Amino acid sequence: MDVFLTAMPALSDAFAMILQPHVIGYLILGVVMGLCIGVFPGLGGIAGLSLLLPFMFGMEPVTGLALMIGMVAVVPTSDTFASVLMGIPGSSASQATVLDGFPMAKKGQAARALSAAFAASLFGGLVGAAFLTVFILVARPIVLLFQTPELLMITIFGLSMVGILAGRVALKGIVAACLGIMVGTIGEGASSGALRMATYDLPYLVDGLKLVIVGLGIFAIPEIIALLRQDKAISDKANLGGGWLLGVRDWWANKWLSMRCSLIGVVVGVIPGLGGSVVDWIAYGHTVQTAKDKSQFGSGDVRGVIGPESSNNAKEGGGLVPTLLFGIPGSGSMAIFISAVALLGSGQIEVGPSMLKNNLDFTYAIVWLLALANVAGTLICIAASGGISKLTNIRFALLAPFLFMIISFAAFQSRQEIWDLVALFGIGLLGILMRRFDWSRPAFLIGFVLSAPAERYTNQAYQIAASRFRRGFDEGIEYVFSPIVIVLIVITLISVVLGLRQAKNIQAEGAVNAGSKRAPMIFLLALTGYIALAYWNSAVIPDFARMDRVFPIFVATVGLLGCAIMIVQMIMKPETHDIFADREAQEADLNTYGLWPTLAWFAALLVASAIVGFILALAVFLLLFIRLRAGKSWTYAGLYTVVGIGFICSLAWALNRDFPPGILQSYFDLPWPLT
Amino acid sequence: MTNTTKRHLARALALSTALVGGQALAGGHAIDLSGKTVEWIIPFSETGGSAKWANFYAPLLSEALPGAPTVVVTFMPGAGSTKGANFFQDVEYEDGTTIFGSSGSTQFPYLLSDPRVRYEYGDWNVVLASGTGGVSYLPADLAGSLGDGGDATPLAGEDFIYGSQGATRLDLVPLLAWEMLGLQVEPVFGIEGRGDGRLMFERGEANIDYQTSSSYLSGVTPLVDAGTAVPWFSFGALDADGNIVRDPTFPDMPTFKEVCEATAGCETSGESWDAWKAFFVAGFPAQKMVFLPAGAPDNAIATFTQAFQDIQARADFAEISAARLGVYPQLTGAAAQTALDSATVVPQEAKDFVINWLGERYGVVLE
Structure with missing residues (x-):
């Protein structure tokens, strides 16, 4: 009862704070700004938020908060556009949405997928806020129960989702995940700073690859290239009329699924240290496991959209708990959020343990502003989805250069070096080949995302447990096998067993026929070669840095075992076996253009950028691509180029970003945007 | 020369530079930044303590600089802040629109002869030193x-x-x-x-x-x-x-x-x-510093010094800074120079001791 006695007055204070016309006005302004940025894949809210900061100074706290929260809240909503319409994961929050959302768009059901996603988002956001209102009062001791072994188990549970997404040949999925983990270990080890598959001569690799680049490379580039080769529009059917109403009805039919996934989102979001990177995969896994008819997942089942989207907005609410209660940001945008609150409160409001005691009304205002921003953002998005989904009817050759421009720009924000583009291209090539030979790209991505936390928590749990065992056996066991850990182990085991049993029926990326033996074999051998090289590279890490050696060695061993079994299988099995899946053979009739000529366009853009800088290279690329590949007139191509360059420059100018320079720029000082 | 006299000398020298700078200002030679954009490079991500610090100062600096330029904080994370610092080392002074914010994490690799360090604190011009404990x-x-x-x-x-x-x-x-x-x-x-x-x-x-x-x-x-x-x-x-x-x-x-x-x-x-x-x-009493690039003229240094002094002279400075920076000196002019010296000039014996200790205790090898 105590809880409610403190909560009720604070809650009514909070609503009195929020429900003022000018506060709502600023909230909607923030929402609109957030939508404008969030629509472009890869940019996310951080860029926009850090841009707002200078204007925060001297603003009334609630108005400033409204503006900022409006912006943060709608990014996981608006990035759904890119995921569903283009197959590009707009941010880490919408990776799983791609799996079923994009096939739906291809079938002409873009509006339906979008509105189902938005309805689920809205619902998830509201469930999250309602849950938090009560939970935030009792959250502190519960969150503190999640020690390192518990965090490690959640990470492993996340990895177990690979089981569901592995595809028809489970072993392939496992090796893909191992490869993802190995790519995630590239760079300086977190524990002793030993280098793995990197050298100080190439500083780019020392910091490792960023999720933006890997996400865009592994999902977006293969889809763009594949669509370009077929030279048609994304959707092969005309849009179905009234699609968006159908989507809302879909959501209503699955409201309990949506509810469960929202709760998954809040709970995982609440735990500090994991952020939201796994939540949508766990929600997707849950959706698949609890569905009766699994045959449509991966080729456009609306439930595959509703599940992850319900969880990712709820997660934003959950992420407020570590941020507000412990002062530990769950994500980059939350970190900026903390410093903005300090700026706004000018000393009176400090994010951290004292927040609940001294500013409970303010805390509630934040929670419900977030919910309100979700409502406003979703309504705008649903209203816009019918129109925006018409993009899927445009001939793709006209859309692709524009997408490439945006993706390159987003990738370049990672480290602001030309190497960002090289990495994007390299990972993109890997993605293309994985798609062709039906290696699970979701499994790869889950491995990559969870690589760092898995290694970190393994090492830390090992170290702390060793210290506990030195103090006494009982104390050690108590630490390692807490009730939460045991429950998580049971859940993980059930999920793995079920997942592997069902995996054969779930083709997360659609069905693929087998082709010839040679090409899949060469690809497998190449992957084996990389993992073996990474194994050797880790094995030579000297003893004093052994903490950085153990994890990659272990993962590479698992990967190599998988590879070895598969090589034997490939030799034994006939050509028609699933293991030889090859999309190239299957899509031969559909493809108008070859892979390499299509890819050469983008390789040329990359090389030209390295020589004359991004903007000059881009201008030439746009002009020639539209003229030669899309076959439009020079006037059309010229106009397209002017609009494209103008657009990207104003975006960069608004966000205060530069473009990748080339060799030319190191000899001549050129004015912005050519710098 | 003993350490103290050396320090006194440095202080006197720096003080006179500041005075000269002050006079230059009085003569109306302060650089004018109206309509320009000052880019403040922070070699960390948006989420760290340096970002907090720069975001606190940026709007104030914009108000205090002559011509009220826009001050934007640019984040350039990588290689434990040495990437951003190496970049700033290559920046040549043009019109005072590029400044750099370093931190203890930039100072330590410099002191420990990290192989990635290609910057030299001696080349830069300090205009603010913020301490902490x-x-x-x-x-x-x-x-x-x-x-x-x-x-x-x-x-x-x-x-x-x-x-x-x-x-x-x-x-x-x-x-x-x-x-x-x-x-x-x-x-x-x-x-x-x-x-x-x-x-x-x-x-x-x-x-x-x-x-x-x-x-x-x-x-x-x-x-x-x-x-x-x-x-x-x-x-x-x-x-x-x-x-x-x-x-x-x-x-x-x-x-x-x-x-x-x-x-x-x-x-x-x-x-x-x-x-x-x-x-x-x-690492602490002069943890975060603001620099102008190598080759900055005295009037530019004086202009920025004056701006940071004006910020601290604001009536509400104590109130707005206490929670975000703590009650620590925000040094400018000669005092900032002294702080920079004590933070970056460490006796060789101390370096050797620490490098040796890191190697023996933690197996850290800085080749």
């Missing part, structure tokens, strides 16, 4: 067994776990301090920020921790009030003569020096003490 704290039960004056001797047999970002970072200062006090501290590496270290302490996994002053005030004070954490010592602060005195933000807390004196096995002289002090001075 640090506090080490313990769980209540362990703090209860401390001896008089914080004597660490009773804790000698205890197994300590500490969540650390890396032995070559600022964590070097507390790690060396605890070792000098005879504690067995095992650092658990790989945490991503000091906030995560505090969380580990709150979860009961770590049983010793330190925080910089502003994080201590916001994050640990509530724990102290709740009785789960007890402050042990502050690192202290420097007086005008370079002596370690009590931290003005925590006047009731003993300094590490006092605790060391109270502990039988700990010496406040000798090579480990000298090394600790040198790295403390490099």
Whole structure:
């Protein structure tokens, strides 16, 4: 009862704070700004938020908060556009949405997928806020129960989702995940700073690859290239009329699924240290496991959209708990959020343990502003989805250069070096080949995302447990096998067993026929070669840095075992076996253009950028691509180029970003945007 | 020449430069930045302490500079801040529209001869030096067994776990301090920020921790009030003569020096003490600094110096800065130059000692 006695007055204070016309006005302004940025894949809210900061100074706290929260809240909503319409994961929050959302768009059901996603988002956001209102009062001791072994188990549970997404040949999925983990270990080890598959001569690799680049490379580039080769529009059917109403009805039919996934989102979001990177995969896994008819997942089942989207907005609410209660940001945008609150409160409001005691009304205002921003953002998005989904009817050759421009720009924000583009291209090539030979790209991505936390928590749990065992056996066991850990182990085991049993029926990326033996074999051998090289590279890490050696060695061993079994299988099995899946053979009739000529366009853009800088290279690329590949007139191509360059420059100018320079720029000082 | 005279000389020299700069300003030669955009490079991500610090100053600086230019903070993270610093080393002065914010994490690789460092502090022109302090704290039960004056001797047999970002970072200062006090501290590496270290302490996994002053005030004070954490010592602060005195933000807390004196096995002289002090001075009292690039003319330096002085002269400065920066000197002009010198000129013996200690204790090799 105590809880409610403190909560009720604070809650009514909070609503009195929020429900003022000018506060709502600023909230909607923030929402609109957030939508404008969030629509472009890869940019996310951080860029926009850090841009707002200078204007925060001297603003009334609630108005400033409204503006900022409006912006943060709608990014996981608006990035759904890119995921569903283009197959590009707009941010880490919408990776799983791609799996079923994009096939739906291809079938002409873009509006339906979008509105189902938005309805689920809205619902998830509201469930999250309602849950938090009560939970935030009792959250502190519960969150503190999640020690390192518990965090490690959640990470492993996340990895177990690979089981569901592995595809028809489970072993392939496992090796893909191992490869993802190995790519995630590239760079300086977190524990002793030993280098793995990197050298100080190439500083780019020392910091490792960023999720933006890997996400865009592994999902977006293969889809763009594949669509370009077929030279048609994304959707092969005309849009179905009234699609968006159908989507809302879909959501209503699955409201309990949506509810469960929202709760998954809040709970995982609440735990500090994991952020939201796994939540949508766990929600997707849950959706698949609890569905009766699994045959449509991966080729456009609306439930595959509703599940992850319900969880990712709820997660934003959950992420407020570590941020507000412990002062530990769950994500980059939350970190900026903390410093903005300090700026706004000018000393009176400090994010951290004292927040609940001294500013409970303010805390509630934040929670419900977030919910309100979700409502406003979703309504705008649903209203816009019918129109925006018409993009899927445009001939793709006209859309692709524009997408490439945006993706390159987003990738370049990672480290602001030309190497960002090289990495994007390299990972993109890997993605293309994985798609062709039906290696699970979701499994790869889950491995990559969870690589760092898995290694970190393994090492830390090992170290702390060793210290506990030195103090006494009982104390050690108590630490390692807490009730939460045991429950998580049971859940993980059930999920793995079920997942592997069902995996054969779930083709997360659609069905693929087998082709010839040679090409899949060469690809497998190449992957084996990389993992073996990474194994050797880790094995030579000297003893004093052994903490950085153990994890990659272990993962590479698992990967190599998988590879070895598969090589034997490939030799034994006939050509028609699933293991030889090859999309190239299957899509031969559909493809108008070859892979390499299509890819050469983008390789040329990359090389030209390295020589004359991004903007000059881009201008030439746009002009020639539209003229030669899309076959439009020079006037059309010229106009397209002017609009494209103008657009990207104003975006960069608004966000205060530069473009990748080339060799030319190191000899001549050129004015912005050519710098 | 003794150290003190050297310091006096440096101060006098810097003071006269500042005076000349001041006169230049009086003569109306201050650079005018109207309509321009000042880019403030921070070699960390948007999420760190340096971002907080720069975001605090940026709007104020925009108001204080002549012509009220837009001040934007540009984040250039990578390679433990050496990437951004190397980039700034190559920047040539043009019109005062590029400035750089360094941190203790930029200073330490420089002092430890990290192979990635290609920047030279001596080339740059300092216009602001912001200090901070640090506090080490313990769980209540362990703090209860401390001896008089914080004597660490009773804790000698205890197994300590500490969540650390890396032995070559600022964590070097507390790690060396605890070792000098005879504690067995095992650092658990790989945490991503000091906030995560505090969380580990709150979860009961770590049983010793330190925080910089502003994080201590916001994050640990509530724990102290709740009785789960007890402050042990502050690192202290420097007086005008370079002596370690009590931290003005925590006047009731003993300094590490006092605790060391109270502990039988700990010496406040000798090579480990000298090394600790040198790295403390490099890491805390002048932790964050603002620089103009090499070749900046005096009037540009004077303009920025004046701007930072004007910011501190604001009537509300004490109020708005207390929570975000702590009660620490924000040095400009000659004082900033002195702070820069003491932070970047460390005796060779101290460097050698620390490099050797890192190698033996943690296996860190800086080739």
